[in-house]
Amino acid sequence: MRLTNVAHMVLPPGRVTSLSTGPAGVPGAAVPISYDQRLHTSAGDRAGSWMALAFRLDVTATPAQLAHAWSAVVARHGTLHTAFSDAGGELTLRETELVHGDWVEHPPADPSEPSRLVLRRVLDESCRPFAAPSHRLCVVAPEAGDDPRPVVVIAGDHAHLDMWSLLVLLRDLRACLTDVVAGRDPGAGLSPAPPFAAHTLLLEQQDATPHWVGRRWAEVLEAGGGSLPVFPLPLGDVSEPRAEVVEVRDVLDPGQLEALEKQAADHGVRLTALAIAAVAAATTELSGHPLRAVFPVHSRDDPSWYGSVGWFITNSVLDCTDPSPTGCAAALREAMKLGAHPLAPILGHLDHELAPPGMFALSWLDTRRLPEVPPGLEVQWVSAVTRPDGVMAWFLAGDDGLHLRCRYPDTPQAREHVGRWLDAVVGRLAGAAGAGSGSAGAGAG
Numbered sequence: 494m495r496l497t498n499v500a501h502m503v504l505p506p507g508r509v510t511s512l513s514t515g516p517a518g519v520p521g522a523a524v525p526i527s528y529d530q531r532l533h534t535s536a537g538d539r540a541g542s543w544m545a546l547a548f549r550l551d552v553t554a555t556p557a558q559l560a561h562a563w564s565a566v567v568a569r570h571g572t573l574h575t576a577f578s579d580a581g582g583e584l585t586l587r588e589t590e591l592v593h594g595d596w597v598e599h600p601p602a603d604p605s606e607p608s609r610l611v612l613r614r615v616l617d618e619s620c621r622p623f624a625a626p627s628h629r630l631c632v633v634a635p636e637a638g639d640d641p642r643p644v645v646v647i648a649g650d651h652a653h654l655d656m657w658s659l660l661v662l663l664r665d666l667r668a669c670l671t672d673v674v675a676g677r678d679p680g681a682g683l684s685p686a687p688p689f690a691a692h693t694l695l696l697e698q699q700d701a702t703p704h705w706v707g708r709r710w711a712e713v714l715e716a717g718g719g720s721l722p723v724f725p726l727p728l729g730d731v732s733e734p735r736a737e738v739v740e741v742r743d744v745l746d747p748g749q750l751e752a753l754e755k756q757a758a759d760h761g762v763r764l765t766a767l768a769i770a771a772v773a774a775a776t777t778e779l780s781g782h783p784l785r786a787v788f789p790v791h792s793r794d795d796p797s798w799y800g801s802v803g804w805f806i807t808n809s810v811l812d813c814t815d816p817s818p819t820g821c822a823a824a825l826r827e828a829m830k831l832g833a834h835p836l837a838p839i840l841g842h843l844d845h846e847l848a849p850p851g852m853f854a855l856s857w858l859d860t861r862r863l864p865e866v867p868p869g870l871e872v873q874w875v876s877a878v879t880r881p882d883g884v885m886a887w888f889l890a891g892d893d894g895l896h897l898r899c900r901y902p903d904t905p906q907a908r909e910h911v912g913r914w915l916d917a918v919v920g921r922l923a924g925a926a927g928a929g930s931g932s933a934g935a936g937a938g
Contacts, residue, residue: 494860495873496889496898498739499613502547502875504644505635509601509611511619512560512630513594514567516576521588524575524690525697528837529804530652534577534584534622541877543620543627545648546659548870549640552670556596556632559645562670563630564593565679566662570802571688572653576625586690589625596632608633616648617877627653646875651804653689656874657791658802660864661686663872689803692792702834709831710839713810714847721787722810723851724884725780726914729904731850734880736903740912742919745895745926753895753926757818765857766822768888768895771925772855773816775917779910784813787854790832799864807832811855852883860891876900884911895922 495503526534533542554562567573576589601611612631619629628649635641647662669679714720745753757767773784788811793799809832813824840847866872879900884907886899897919901911 494866494889494891494893495871496887496896497741497873498737498876498878498900499545499609499616500878501739501741502609502873503871504547504608504612504633505638505640507608507633507635507644509599509608509615510556510596510632510634511599511615512563513597514591514626514629515594516625517590517592520576520578521590524571524586524588524688525693526584526586527689527693527696527804528835529807530577530586530693531584531837533652533804534579536622537579538621538623540617540621541879542622542652543616543648543650543877544654544656544659545616545620545646545875546663547644547646547873547875548663548866549642550632550645551642551867551870552667552674554670554674558673559630559632559670560593560596562666562673562679564591565669565673566665567591567593567626567628569665569680569683569686570662571690572803573626573628573649575653575690576627577623577652579623591626612646613878616646620648620650622650622652624650644871648875653804654802655791655804655806656858657793657805657863659874660866661800661802663866663870664864684800686801687797689801689805692798692801692803692805696792696835699835702838706831706834707839709827710810713812716785716812717849720849720852721808721847722785722853723849724853724901724911725776725782725785726910727906728851728884728902728910729906731882731902731904731907734882734902735907737879737881737900738903738908738911740899740915742897742899742915743894744897744919744922747892747894749923749926750890750895753922756925756927760818762818762822763825764859764890766825767818767925768857768922769811769813769821769825769855770816770818771921772918773813773821775914775921777816779914779917784811784816785853786811787852788828788832789854789856790829792832794833807836808854848883850882854883854885856885856887858887858889860889 578585631646633644672679754764757764776784788809790809793805809828811828884901889896901907
């Protein structure tokens with residue numbers, strides 16, 4: 494799997510189409526809004542807040558069959574047929590009946606325009622926080638090349654999706670399409686998928702947050718001067734969002750990742766802890782400060798949610814004052830505990846004060862723990878092009894090794910200091926795997 498953004502994704506030249514989908518009738522009943530959904534939509538309607546997954550379609554089907562299968566997938570997942578509104582200044586989320594129309598062709602602005610830029614326009618327009626619906630199914634039909642299989646793109650605004658959800662949608666679409674082609678009811682063999690709104694309601698009904706959790710959050714914010722952690726090296730003037738720089742580093746190949754996992758076992762910790770220890774060491778070496786970063790954690794705390802679609806991600810903070818593998822393992826355990834409790838009672842009154850310019854976030858995702866993807870689909874996780882004022886780094890572990898993707902503002906200082914930090918992190922990880930720092934490649938993607 495490849496983690497990229499729409500400006501760098503790999504798409505064949507070809508015809509771009511999307512399935513027209515819109516609301517039918519008036520909005521229905523209101524459903525609960527999660528803390529993270531509320532925070533996300535408070536920034537207003539905008540382009541560039543979507544995420545997507547692209548893959549080669551390995552099921553031979555007509556456009557009508559694909560549309561039929563997708564409508565069955567949407568019907569399975571409650572969040573996909575809800576829509577946000579802020580009419581009258583009050584944010585609501587309501588059930589929305591959808592009707593699927595025709596396939597719409599999206600021609601390039603000129604014959605030389607790459608298909609990925611055509612796709613970007615479609616998703617920026619369709620997958621917005623207040624669109625109804627805020628998701629879109631697209632197809633790129635190759636004009637030439639060795640692989641004639643179409644590329645299917647599933648995209649939606651982040652208010653309704655996370656990266657795990659995109660793999661669920663891939664699985665469900667392939668299953669439903671196979672059923673449609675075979676003349677069966679689409680999705681009959683899939684397990685029921687509880688709606689994300691039910692998860693939100695469970696969090697609202699959860700027992701009072703333990704006192705120590707609120708106290709620890711207060712300590713974390715105090716250490717950051719009242720805000721979440723910032724990148725510990727100079728980024729230049731980021732008082733306003735800047736054009737983005739996206740770097741992807743291929744850190745370890747599969748054999749090196751296996752060696753790193755063995756090193757972790759020798760230390761009595763998990764792979765994540767040993768990798769974070771390398772990041773912590775590199776951070777302290779360059780900045781003189783311990784590693785402190787926003788750390789997203791998932792809230793699929795029960796297997797019943799594994800096949801559901803929604804924003805099952807909340808933020809915690811990773812505070813590695815002890816950069817040893819065991820110290821980082823303890824910091825990760827604390828981060829998971831902090832992220833296991835609803836944030837609204839703790840941080841809700843501070844929403845617009847928490848994310849300072851220069852905010853620093855780390856994310857770890859091991860695709861081997863997510864819904865399985867058949868080989869050969871050329872899966873790409875795709876983000877929108879944004880204007881960041883902080884640094885976001887994603888680690889992606891999988892059968893093809895360990896990769897690191899980083900997004901940061903395009904200033905001379907950020908290019909210098911984030912680039913040096915990435916070099917140091919890659920070198921530390923390669924060294925921990927016994928590979929030598931010269932073995933890892935770098936590039937944009």
